[in-house]
């Protein structure tokens with residue numbers, strides 16, 4: 001197991017948002033986190049990164065217990081985070097946005113990894129362009145490149161295809177598949193496009209009201225289950 005959550009509860013102020021959340025993700029697997037709006041998917045990602053006000057229970061990466069660790073330490077243990085809405089710094093250049101990721105590297109290297117440039121030729125050709133001028137899809141590539149610059153073994157992706165043109169959704173899916181299947185990076189992703197989630201993931205969990213209400217291998221994610229938990 002590369003990532004294991006055991007009996008996690010997570011809070012904003014005094015309000016618990018997640019309850020009794022436990023799951024393991026095997027190394028190199030892709031886990032899809034599904035659920036309607038507001039059920040706690042983003043909170044789960046933020047909890048893994050140590051970004052909610054408080055959480056109880058345990059979070060382990062490989063053999064290391066990171067439950068009490070601050071966010072920057074979690075990043076150095078190999079968790080890269082691609083937040084919902086991408087959180088690109090629009091006034092900074094493409095190069096500067098990618099370099100931000102290198103601050104979390106364990107090896108202290110501060111140059112842009114070759115992989116980022118190879119994966120995203122548009123970014124490689126526009127390193128000095130202001131990130132705010134990029135399209136949604138290009139900004140998503142930039143957010144992925146920034147996370148890859150940390151040298152992650154696990155990537156958390158919160159709605160990576162949200163607000164992206166349909167023809168680019170497929171392209172982002174292909175990139176994620178390559179990172180997962182060819183480079184062996186473990187993925188945890190929340191995704192509204194069930195088709196993308198099905199195509200990429202090996203396992204799924206469905207959240208409702210802050211708890212896991214269904215889980216299993218993606219091959220067992222039936223239409224009935226989706227109907228019950230995901231349609232409005």
Ligand SMILES: Nc1ncnc2c1ncn2[C@@H]1O[C@H](COP(=O)(O)OP(=O)(O)OP(=O)(O)O)[C@@H](O)[C@H]1O
Pocket residue numbers: 012017035036037038039040041042043044084
């Ligand atoms: N910073 C915060 N402070 C207080 N409550 C919050 C905060 N962020 C989220 N919440 C609450 O936590 C609950 C879960 O929100 P969360 O964003 O995790 O859901 P989600 O499943 O990711 O939804 P969406 O798909 O709409 O992003 C909601 O009731 C929300 O109002």
